[in-house]
Amino acid sequence: MPHIALLLSGPADPLLTRRAVDTLAALTQATLGKQPQVIAVTVQYIPDDAWFVGGQSLATLGLHAFNLEISVTDETNTKAEKARFLREVHAAMAQMHGPLHEVSYVHVVDARAAAYGYGGKTQEHRHQQAGV
Template identity: 45%
Template sequence: MPGITLKLSGVSNPSLSRRLADELTTLTCSLLDKKPGQTMVMIQYVAHDEWFIDRRSLTEWGKNSFRLEVTITDETNTRLQKAAYHRAAFELLSSVIGNVHPHSNVHLIDCGAAAYGYGGLTQEYRYQHDGGPEARTAGA
């Protein structure tokens, strides 16, 4: 059940937001083996004059930037999956946004199953009551 938060430099753009919500959901579900129906995406825009890297605004840099944070349940993905996701997400966002500052970044945040969940239930509770990993691979 990934929670995806994307911060983009610039002004609100509903068309771009919809495109990126779709593409990030597809990428996240594909590379991290998650379910689209349990994937949440929030996109926020920050003005170039209010985004700073090394004490200079993006306006001064003449660049765009993004910060992608994806929360996932700890121990549900391998290091190789996470590395592949980092590369692919950076490439996707860089190509769509263009002219990105090299310090634009991707963060995968591993959350403990007992502290992370949705609908009032933790992921640990779901794991314990849905039959563990066998139930998940069977479509539970």
């Protein structure tokens, strides 16, 4: 775990994609303590003229934006860890994809262990099998 879904404004950019994936994986490992071998990332691009904030397109505003949703098993991270993750993701994205509109979202989804997993097994099952 976890899965990260990243939306970026603008045209597809393979170099930005690679940089974003590497940065997000590193931040997820460092701030949320997740294992790199189970961090999955998907990236999609939305044209600037199809992304609106406050009724104005990013193309009109001359800014970029992102939306990141990361699913983690509930109760595996503290509020402080999640707040740090939000801050560090926003700062990294501003550096990589600026100028960045402030209204760029990060959503840490706390998924229940019995309703979330990979490889056909829930995280609850993995926890019980580990004997923790």
